[in-house]
Amino acid sequence: MPTSVVSSSVEIPPWTWPWWRPTAGQHMTFLWVVLIHATAAVGLVISPLPGWPLLLATAALTWLGGLGTTVCYHRTLAHRALRLHPVVREILIFFAMYNGSGAPLSWTANHRLHHAMADTPADISSPRVGGFWWAHLRWLWQAQQGSPTQYCPDLREASYRRWAALQVPLLALSFFGGLAFGLAGFFWLGAFRLVFALHGQCFVNSVSHLRPGAQVGEDSSQNVYWLAVWHCFQGENWHRNHHARPGSARFGWTARQVDIGWWVIVGLERLGLATEVRRPRVL
């Protein structure tokens, strides 16, 4: 059959689709991304400036959510670079999900797929094949998601499946919960925070894999200094370090490469709440 008349989404790479066309099973993700952006746009008009208490509460939730993603989802679950005490792990999963990072199994499956297939057409979010917007956002609703059965056979605890079942009510609470503090609370603790957190994570998939001069077949990851600010210096921006030694719990390797996620892990280790912490062998 000539390529021009093949209509199946299986044959046509999803990064060539129109951006508004989700793949099977990802319609809710697409609607969620549209919802938080549209609400944030309205919020810019209605409540562009919050008071200090609201700003601090928004920053605190963002910070805790970021920590949940980098320390728990990324370093602990996806790479097994440390073990967390179950109570700490569950608390961090809550804040990661409240921040819009998705459930632990789906995050881990997608991330392990990314590392396994990095810089190839099979990568779930490679800007090399799909360009910036594919890597930044579109893969969320247009890529075939990583299978937890295939990529996370080691994550067998029942709690991970329970968190997945709680995703919709948790996101509803995350989006609407700020209403308890008025309209400004609704926009700042909800849509503004969620949009900020979403793009912070998405920059890791997009700009952190747009290293100038990277050749085909070469590792495209790079450390992105300005992204440290967006990530509240929690360490995810040292992405080239991470691809070089994905099994290390430490992403920032020098004093100048601030990695608060690592400091938190060291603190938890001293308290006996983190064990089997894997450090980079050579700096």
Ligand SMILES: [Zn+2]
């Ligand atoms: Zn990467």
Ligand SMILES: [Zn+2]
């Ligand atoms: Zn990783």
